[in-house]
Amino acid sequence: MRSEKATSAAEPREAMPADPRTGFRSGFACFVGRPNVGKSTLMNALVGTKVAITSDRPQTTRRAIRGIVHRPDAQLVIVDTPGLHKPRTLLGERLDSLVRSTLTEVDVIGFCVPADQPIGRGDRFIARELANVRRTPVVAIVTKTDLAAPEQIAAQLLAVQELGDFADIVPCSAESGFQVDVVADLLISHLPEGAALYPEGDLTDEPEQVLVAELVREAALEGVRDELPHSIAVVVEEMAPREGRDDLVDVYAHLFVERPSQKGIIIGHRGSRLKAVGAKARRQIEALLGTKVYLDLHVKVAKDWQRDPKQLRRLGFYD
Structure with a gap:
């Protein structure tokens, strides 16, 4: 995985040397849709590993996260965006702006x-x-077919066809793997011919520290009240190998919420919930880093951070 993040939603860190293979395609696709339609799960299925967190809570994705699909005939860079919605906070406005700018930068759009x-x-x-x-070009993707009956899928395909003039319409299930390869084929068919944009083996260009923060947030989202996910932000303050140890990484992270009552929800009775969050997140982080991890979590209140420009910048949500 990359350790540096590119500056634009559809801008690689550096181009690879020209590829001698004729017909090789490379470029960017983005997934767009309302919140909680399976965009992140589909990206993970296409990449073949977890590069974006998932949750059954809307607005889980807050960044334009890129996953890289390598094939002998193509390299597809998928940009997973936050769900488009009517913003109610400054954070929501910035997320919507991020989605709209991404739409103008990619080669093909997947409408989920x-x-x-x-x-x-x-x-x-x-x-x-x-x-x-x-x-x-826009490819309409009917997701979550594993949750629908065949007649329901057929009706949905017809309903989607009425929504617009799409280049292609395809049903799929990221959970079962149904037609995930077909989705890849269709997206790649709209890419221009060109050399690979990232080295073979790179699966994302997200910094590890950002991925670790996202894994902590994913663990914290599980089982909380409906209103709380929008109020959780995670910042990794420090992450480094422990001195004198090459088999252990120390991670110190802060979970930010907007009100003291939310802090109590995250911590739980006698710290039980925070311990469960830490245990789940640590397992995921160890799988990501390939080493043992000591994870230290603290919960802090940042009052109304979703509406405060200064706090948004501090938490990594820039203009």
């Missing part, structure tokens, strides 16, 4: 609509937004 839920206002809103992105 779940098979198990009726078409709603959010889907129609995004379809109208995509109609204005005239130069970029």
Whole structure:
């Protein structure tokens, strides 16, 4: 995995030397859709490993995270974006701005609509937004087919067809693997011919410290009240091998919430919930880093951080 992050949603750190293979394609795709339609799960399935956290809570994704798919005939860089929604906070406004800028930078857009839920206002809103992105082909992807009956999937495909003039429409399930390869084929078919953009073996360009913070946040999201996920932010303050040990990494992280009552929810009775969060996150971080991890978590209150420009910058959400 990369240790440096590129500065733009669709801008690699450096281009690879020209590829002598004729017909090789490379470029960027992004997934867009309303919150909680399976965008991150689908990206992980395409990449073949976990590069984006997932949750059944809306608005889990807060960054444009890139996953890299390597094939003999192509390199597909997938940008997973936050769900488009009507923003109610400054953080929401910045996330929406991030999505809109990403749409103008990629070679193909994957519009994700779940098979198990009726078409709603959010889907129609995004379809109208995509109609204005005239130069970029859009592939409509009906996700979560494992949760829907065949007749429900067929009806959803017809309903999606009515939403816009899409280059392709494809059903798939990231959970079961159904037609994930077909999704890759369709996205790659819209990429330009060109050399690989990232070295063979790179699966993401997210810094490890950011990935570790996201894994902690994913663990904290599990089992909390509906309103709490939007209020959780995680910052890794320090991460380094322990002095004199080459088999142990110390990670010190802060979980930020907006109110003292939320701090109590995260910590739980006598610290039980925070211990469970730490245990789950540590296992995931050890799998990511390939070494044992000492994880030290502390919960802090940053009052109304989602609406405070100064605190948003401190927590990594820039203008």
